[in-house]
Amino acid sequence: MSLTVSDNGRAIAAFHRVMDQRQCEQLLPQIDKLLKKAKLKLKDIGCIAFSKGPGSLTALRIGAATVKGLALAAKIKIIGVPTLDALAYNIKEEGSLVVPVVDARRGNVYASAYSFRSGKLRQHLKYSVGPVAELLKSVKGDAVFLGDGLVAYRKTIEDNFRHKAGFATEKLWYPRAETVAYLAYELAKKKKFEEADKFVPMYLYPKDVQVRNLKK
Numbered sequence: 001m002s003l004t005v006s007d008n009g010r011a012i013a014a015f016h017r018v019m020d021q022r023q024c025e026q027l028l029p030q031i032d033k034l035l036k037k038a039k040l041k042l043k044d045i046g047c048i049a050f051s052k053g054p055g056s057l058t059a060l061r062i063g064a065a066t067v068k069g070l071a072l073a074a075k076i077k078i079i080g081v082p083t084l085d086a087l088a089y090n091i092k093e094e095g096s097l098v099v100p101v102v103d104a105r106r107g108n109v110y111a112s113a114y115s116f117r118s119g120k121l122r123q124h125l126k127y128s129v130g131p132v133a134e135l136l137k138s139v140k141g142d143a144v145f146l147g148d149g150l151v152a153y154r155k156t157i158e159d160n161f162r163h164k165a166g167f168a169t170e171k172l173w174y175p176r177a178e179t180v181a182y183l184a185y186e187l188a189k190k191k192k193f194e195e196a197d198k199f200v201p202m203y204l205y206p207k208d209v210q211v212r213n214l215k216k
Helices: 023-037 057-074 083-088 132-138 150-160 177-189
Strands: 002-007 010-016 047-051 077-081 097-105 108-117 120-131 143-146 165-167
Touching (some): 010 177, 023 057, 077 177, 108 132, 120 132, 132 150
Parallel strands (some): 143 165
8 A cells, every 4th residue: 555645746755655454444544544644534635546557456456446535526627547556656767668567367467568758657558457468579679577477477577588688676567656657747737637536547457357257
């Protein structure tokens, strides 16, 4: 769980902890504690930023429901930041090709590819879900890989990537709230807000969010 309160893109209070399966129970209490630490109330917040996916479907639903509830009740604007963008921002090496890979199960990863130019993130591949082998065909040039997809697929990348592959340390495999807040601040300046009542997380796995008729 990663939370922060920021002012103009700069963190003024933060909370980070590896959690068990009680995120749903702990999210709102930790938000309340963080606001108190920052000496603020919910009504003082101008925008709620959050990592909108792709990623764990349960976690995305918990996050989206929480954000919607707070935003609609307190009439606060919201901004969703793609999780892969936030991950890529963990490696701000000028000119390096950065490839975040998040385990999507079923032999697939959520992925994209980025580079940095003059401190700005530039996306080279669209957000996708699919086998690592297909991703590697799309990455053109030496790259640094990061994300929890490396647990299952690092060996596959090492054996099959046609270019030079670097791997980020594990502490950089997960998005941080400070990064989400910074990227959201940049989006806010362009007035790229989400509609709280219509927002849907970035799932990328259409079949996982469909309700099937199991009646024969």
